Every structure is written in structure tokens, then in C-alpha cells.
Amino acid sequence: STLKLQTNYLKSYIQQDELLLLNESVKSIHDDMHNKSSIGNEFLGWLDYPLENHESPIEEMLEIAKEVRNNAKVFVVIGIGGSYLGSKAIQDALSPYFPVDDTFPEVIYAGQNLSGRYLNQLLQFLQYKDVYINVISKSGTTTEPAIAFRILRKYMEEKYGEKANERIIVTTDSEKGALRELANEKGYRSFIIEETIGGRYSVFTPAGLLPLAVQGYDIQALMSGAKKAAIDLQANDIFTNQAYRYAATRQLLLSKGYEVEVLASFEPALKNLHEWWKQLFGESEGKGHDGIFPAAVSFSTDLHSIGQYIQDGKRFLFETLLHFHEVEEDCEVPYDSQNKDQLNYLSDKTLNTINDIATQGTAMAHVEGGVPVISIEVERLDEYHLGYLMFFFMKACAMSAYLQGVNPFDQPGVEAYKSKMFELLGKNIKIVK
Ligand code: PA5
Numbered sequence: 001s002t003l004k005l006q007t008n009y010l011k012s013y014i015q016q017d018e019l020l021l022l023n024e025s026v027k028s029i030h031d032d033m034h035n036k037s038s039i040g041n042e043f044l045g046w047l048d049y050p051l052e053n054h055e056s057p058i059e060e061m062l063e064i065a066k067e068v069r070n071n072a073k074v075f076v077v078i079g080i081g082g083s084y085l086g087s088k089a090i091q092d093a094l095s096p097y098f099p100v101d102d103t104f105p106e107v108i109y110a111g112q113n114l115s116g117r118y119l120n121q122l123l124q125f126l127q128y129k130d131v132y133i134n135v136i137s138k139s140g141t142t143t144e145p146a147i148a149f150r151i152l153r154k155y156m157e158e159k160y161g162e163k164a165n166e167r168i169i170v171t172t173d174s175e176k177g178a179l180r181e182l183a184n185e186k187g188y189r190s191f192i193i194e195e196t197i198g199g200r201y202s203v204f205t206p207a208g209l210l211p212l213a214v215q216g217y218d219i220q221a222l223m224s225g226a227k228k229a230a231i232d233l234q235a236n237d238i239f240t241n242q243a244y245r246y247a248a249t250r251q252l253l254l255s256k257g258y259e260v261e262v263l264a265s266f267e268p269a270l271k272n273l274h275e276w277w278k279q280l281f282g283e284s285e286g287k288g289h290d291g292i293f294p295a296a297v298s299f300s301t302d303l304h305s306i307g308q309y310i311q312d313g314k315r316f317l318f319e320t321l322l323h324f325h326e327v328e329e330d331c332e333v334p335y336d337s338q339n340k341d342q343l344n345y346l347s348d349k350t351l352n353t354i355n356d357i358a359t360q361g362t363a364m365a366h367v368e369g370g371v372p373v374i375s376i377e378v379e380r381l382d383e384y385h386l387g388y389l390m391f392f393f394m395k396a397c398a399m400s401a402y403l404q405g406v407n408p409f410d411q412p413g414v415e416a417y418k419s420k421m422f423e424l425l426g427k428n429i430k431i432v433k
Pocket of ligand 1: 139
């Protein structure tokens with residue numbers, strides 16, 4: 001099957017009847033969510049988005065992707081949070097570990113930090129290369145990407161003059177925000193993030209799709225995967241809907257004192273998928289001094305560092321193992337007649353087989369060590385299955401936050417640092433030159 005949620009390792013932590021008790025709440029939350037009457041209902045646009053027809057913006061994105069390929073070596077994506085994590089996650093999951101050729105423009109992200117060093121080096125890196133920019137901000141007013149865009153816009157105008165406007169593509173709200181105004185004034189081409197879709201639920205909108213199209217990823221397959229998930233996950237109960245079972249299981253574990261969820265996978269390319277997942281769950285659930293803290297590890301690397309803590313530290317964490325069955329490439333362990341390294345016992349196996357066995361062994365050891373382990377098995381690592389998985393997580397996250405009793409779609413806590421920073425920077429004090 002496309003995705004399988006395994007809970008066999010949870011037997012000593014969660015009983016069926018405990019799950020059953022949550023089923024009534026799940027059903028009524030499901031109804032409210034699908035009738036658009038739950039809290040935060042103005043941000044439920046993502047729920048049916050993959051089922052709707054997006055042919056025309058997708059075609060336009062594929063056209064622009066071709067144009068960028070013909071006219072640029074670098075595509076700079078400016079955005080923060082949900083405006084970049086989705087495309088970055090998929091890009092990293094699917095791109096080769098070592099660059100193969102330069103058929104596709106290099107995609108570089110900016111506007112997620114305030115490092116002067118980063119932007120200065122980026123400007124130098126861009127100097128002799130042809131560039132396109134995609135600035136993504138739903139609100140159009142987020143400080144970090146706005147600063148990066150001001151700097152890069154000046155750079156583009158100095159480099160290309162009037163023609164700079166043809167090389168800047170905006171992804172933002174259809175009407176509101178400074179970025180929309182700027183796009184209208186300068187005549188930038190633009191794509192829309194629907195008003196009803198918040199940043200961390202926007203990977204299937206042009207915010208996620210355009211950067212992926214530029215790199216030649218199959219965005220139609222990604223959307224088909226999401227669509228299949230939207231169809232498969234329409235049941236209203238824990239036993240048929242795996243996203244809801246994952247959600248209910250997480251909340252039960254939280255109620256039993258397991259306050260940290262560690263997402264773990266055995267393919268290093270998935271690190272940024274972990275980052276996307278951390279944002280999705282952390283920003284949706286970390287509210288009212290409650291919620292599961294989402295953490296992530298990349299194995300085997302982290303088995304030799306933080307793995308010690310998982311096995312043997314404070315017992316307040318549970319682990320969600322993410323495993324993709326088919327990964328396109330593999331490597332064999334060669335037979336060695338001398339066998340000085342004593343590895344001949346592995347010489348009939350490939351690395352991916354050994355990695356699969358390491359996954360099982362790790363799960364068994366962690367369960368024995370007192371860590372509840374959930375496992376999510378996905379059939380293949382490709383666009384279609386990533387689309388399926390990411391929609392699965394989105395639906396699970398909304399249900400889980402509602403079960404916890406919070407609005408999954410706001411992020412009031414993000415404002416606190418901003419107001420302190422603005423105060424310190426003297427925002428709203430007019431600078432007259
Ligand atoms: O999930 C969210 O809503 C946030 O993480 C936003 O994506 C992030 O703050 C960026 O916002 P914007 O796209 O308005 O610049």
C-alpha cells in the first residue's frame with residue numbers, strides 16, 4: 001500500500017479501548033472540519049485543495065520553469081517558514097547527494113535568516129551568473145524575507161535594469177500585502193496562495209510547486225499523490241483513517257507523559273522533510289503551555305550521538321520511524337577473500353537491505369528501552385509518495401491539534417519575538433534622508 005501506519009510496537013503503551021474512547025471525539029471533529037465549522041475554519045482551504053482543479057496555474061508554472069531553465073543558472077527562492085520548507089524538503093529528498101550535471105538551475109534559498117554573512121556571500125556567488133528570483137510570502141510583510149528581497153531586488157535592478165522585472169516572480173495573497181502591491185506596480189508575474197491556506201499547509205500551492213517545477217520535479221505526480229491521500233483519508237474514524245489513528249495515538253501518548261516525539265529516518269536526504277514536519281506540528285500544536293515537542297533525528301548518524309539519550313535517557317519521548325521501502329539506487333557490499341574487516345557475513349547483502357535491518361533493529365532496541373515506537377512505511381521515495389505522505393501529515397496534524405483542544409492554524413506565539421525586535425529596532429520611527 002502507498003502508506004502504512006504500524007502500531008504493533010505500541011502494545012504495552014496503548015490499549016485498543018483507549019483508542020476507541022477517542023473515536024467519538026475524532027468523528028465529531030472530522031464532521032466540524034469537513035463542514036468548515038471548526039475553530040480556525042477560515043484556514044481549511046488546504047483540506048480539499050488537492051481535489052480541486054489547478055491545471056491552469058500548473059501549466060503556467062511549467063512554462064515559467066522552462067523559461068528559467070533557458071535563461072538562468074540560479075533560481076533564488078526567498079521565503080521563511082511555510083513559504084519555503086515544503087519545497088526545500090522535497091527538493092532535498094529527491095535530489096542527488098552529489099551534483100550530476102547543470103541541466104537545471106541551482107535553487108538557493110534566502111530570507112530564512114538575518115545573517116549578513118549569508119546574504120553578502122550570496123550576492124558574491126550570484127555575481128557572474130544569470131538569476132531569477134521567486135519571492136514567496138503570503139502576508140507579504142514578513143521581515144526576514146522582505147529584507148532579503150529588498151537587497152536582492154536592488155541587485156537585480158542594477159544587473160538587469162528594466163528587464164529585472166521579468167526575472168522576478170512573486171507568490172503571495174491575491175489582493176493583500178506589500179508584495180502584491182509591489183507586483184502590481186512593477187508588473188512582476190505572480191502566483192496566488194489562497195487566503196484560506198496558511199503557510200505550513202501550503203506546500204501544494206505555487207509556494208511549494210514553482211521552485212520544484214524549476215528543478216524539473218514532477219509536480220503533477222506530487223499533486224496526484226496528495227489527491228489520492230485526500231481521497232483515502234476521508235473516513236471519519238480512527239480504524240479506517242490512518243491519519244486520525246496517528247493523531248489519536250500521539251495525543252494518547254502525550255496524555256501518558258510522552259511529551260516529545262522524535263521523527264527518525266534512515267535516509268539522510270530526508271533531513272529537510274523532518275524540518276517541514278517539525279514546523280507543521282510544532283507551530284500547530286505548541287500552544288497554551290501544552291503540546292508535543294517535535295524533534296527529529298537522522299540515522300545511522302544520530303545513533304552514534306543522541307541515540308544514547310533515546311535508548312537510555314529520560315523516558316518522556318516516543319519515536320516515529322519513517323521508512324521508504326523502495327529507494328531507487330543501491331550499493332553492494334563486495335566479497336573480500338582476506339576478510340580482515342570480518343564483513344564477509346554481509347557480502348550477499350546490499351546497503352539498502354542492511355539499512356532496512358538496522359531500522360528494525362533500532363525499533364526493537366528502543367521499544368525494549370522504554371520508547372513507544374510508531375512506524376510509518378511509505379512505498380517509494382518519489383514525488384507521488386511524498387505528496388501522499390505530506391498530505392497525510394497535514395490531516396493528522398489538524399486532527400491532533402483539535403484533539404488537544406487548540407486551533408491548528410494560528411501561531412500567536414510567533415508574534416512575541418517580533419514585537420520585541422521591532423521595539424529594539426525602532427520600527428515606525430520615520431527615517432528622513
Ligand atoms: O505556517 C505559517 O503560517 C508560518 O510559518 C508562515 O509560513 C511564515 O511565518 C511566513 O509567512 P509569510 O508567508 O506570510 O511570509
